Amino acid sequence: MTDVANFSGVINFGAGPAKLPQKVLKDVQDEFLSYANTKISVVELSHRSSDFAKILEHAQSSVRDILKIPKNFHILFLQGGGTGMFAAVPLNLLKKTGTADYIVTGSWSAKAAKEAEKYGKVNLVLPKTSKYTDIPDPSTWNLNSEASYVYYCANETVHGIEFDYIPEVGNVPLVADMSSNILTRPIDFTKFAVVFAGAQKNIGPAGVTLVIVRDDVLRNPMPICPTVLDFTVMAKDNSNHNTPPTFQIYVVGRVFDWVKENGGVEGMEKLAITKSKILYDMIENSNGFYYSPVTCNARSRMNVPFRIGGDDEELEKAFLNGALARGMLQLKGHRSVGGIRASLFNAITIEDVKALVTYMEYFYRLHRKQES
Numbered sequence: 001m002t003d004v005a006n007f008s009g010v011i012n013f014g015a016g017p018a019k020l021p022q023k024v025l026k027d028v029q030d031e032f033l034s035y036a037n038t039k040i041s042v043v044e045l046s047h048r049s050s051d052f053a054k055i056l057e058h059a060q061s062s063v064r065d066i067l068k069i070p071k072n073f074h075i076l077f078l079q080g081g082g083t084g085m086f087a088a089v090p091l092n093l094l095k096k097t098g099t100a101d102y103i104v105t106g107s108w109s110a111k112a113a114k115e116a117e118k119y120g121k122v123n124l125v126l127p128k129t130s131k132y133t134d135i136p137d138p139s140t141w142n143l144n145s146e147a148s149y150v151y152y153c154a155n156e157t158v159h160g161i162e163f164d165y166i167p168e169v170g171n172v173p174l175v176a177d178m179s180s181n182i183l184t185r186p187i188d189f190t191k192f193a194v195v196f197a198g199a200q201k202n203i204g205p206a207g208v209t210l211v212i213v214r215d216d217v218l219r220n221p222m223p224i225c226p227t228v229l230d231f232t233v234m235a236k237d238n239s240n241h242n243t244p245p246t247f248q249i250y251v252v253g254r255v256f257d258w259v260k261e262n263g264g265v266e267g268m269e270k271l272a273i274t275k276s277k278i279l280y281d282m283i284e285n286s287n288g289f290y291y292s293p294v295t296c297n298a299r300s301r302m303n304v305p306f307r308i309g310g311d312d313e314e315l316e317k318a319f320l321n322g323a324l325a326r327g328m329l330q331l332k333g334h335r336s337v338g339g340i341r342a343s344l345f346n347a348i349t350i351e352d353v354k355a356l357v358t359y360m361e362y363f364y365r366l367h368r369k370q371e372s
């Protein structure tokens with residue numbers, strides 16, 4: 001990785017807002033008081049100025065390039081976060097038949113399904129559960145051919161469940177929440193109608209949501225759809241209908257450039273495979289001292305939740321305190337599942353993961369006796 005040295009001395013394993021490339025942060029700092037030749041800060045630029053138009057155009061063309069987004073897809077930068085899109089998706093797509101399929105594999109897709117119920121009929125493709133540890137085989141899925149769309153979450157950030165394939169849904173438009181794994185693997189856009197991602201996991205600061213939407217699913221919003229969530233209006237006005245999150249769009253453009261300079265999404269995928277393997281191997285080779293509740297073929301490359309010593313909360317607390325003392329931040333599992341969670345987003349280096357695994361080895365040696 002060509003990144004400037006880690007100037008902070010800590011490693012942020014947080015699940016979002018998450019670590020960003022040091023080089024991007026440094027460049028943003030250098031430019032902050034005067035953007036290009038403007039003599040004003042980027043946060044002071046008019047969203048109608050030609051300088052901002054260039055920032056927007058650059059961010060769009062850069063992400064179109066690295067993700068190979070076809071011409072018939074619009075690239076929108078909206079507000080509202082992932083949660084805003086839980087409403088925006090039904091408001092823009094549900095009108096056709098009034099019913100939608102939701103593949104619920106964790107807490108984020110569960111929340112999306114609940115939000116969609118406000119606007120129409122939701123068909124749960126999988127049996128209801130609260131214990132998310134795997135992705136049931138597609139042969140068991142209850143898909144409805146009359147659905148306006150099929151929705152799934154490509155990577156469940158809390159439960160650490162990631163699809164390593166694209167669901168096969170025939171001609172029904174497919175919608176994916178990729179908030180926590182976009183830019184970590186190539187995307188075959190011939191299979192999708194809408195892909196969205198809140199920025200703060202892998203592409204920039206909180207406050208902007210990337211929405212990539214196929215042209216033919218536009219022009220049919222529900223009449224109650226708020227203008228700021230209306231994909232058709234936002235596509236027509238190029239995300240500049242009202243004031244867009246200008247600073248965030250500037251930063252995500254820089255992150256897209258950084259991805260391009262570091263091997264593109266193909267490079268990020270290789271890195272993600274390497275990093276997650278180092279961590280899962282450590283877990284697997286600890287004789288059950290560390291354990292991942294997730295079925296092997298559904299394990300996320302981005303978010304790795306694990307437990308210690310048979311869910312020993314005291315031991316987990318000691319682990320987190322020791323990690324903190326070594327400068328490893330935000331490793332606490334989500335409050336709904338407990339335990340530990342290491343998030344390995346693009347800006348996390350192999351060295352960062354090795355530092356974590358070295359500490360895990362040390363901690364294992366120190367405490368394993370108590371386990372036998």
Ligand SMILES: *Cc1c(COP(=O)(O)O)cnc(C)c1O
Binds near residue numbers: 177
């Ligand atoms: C974080 C996250 C969300 C929610 O994002 P907000 O911007 O906080 O609304 C939705 N989906 C996934 C997969 C996430 O990781």
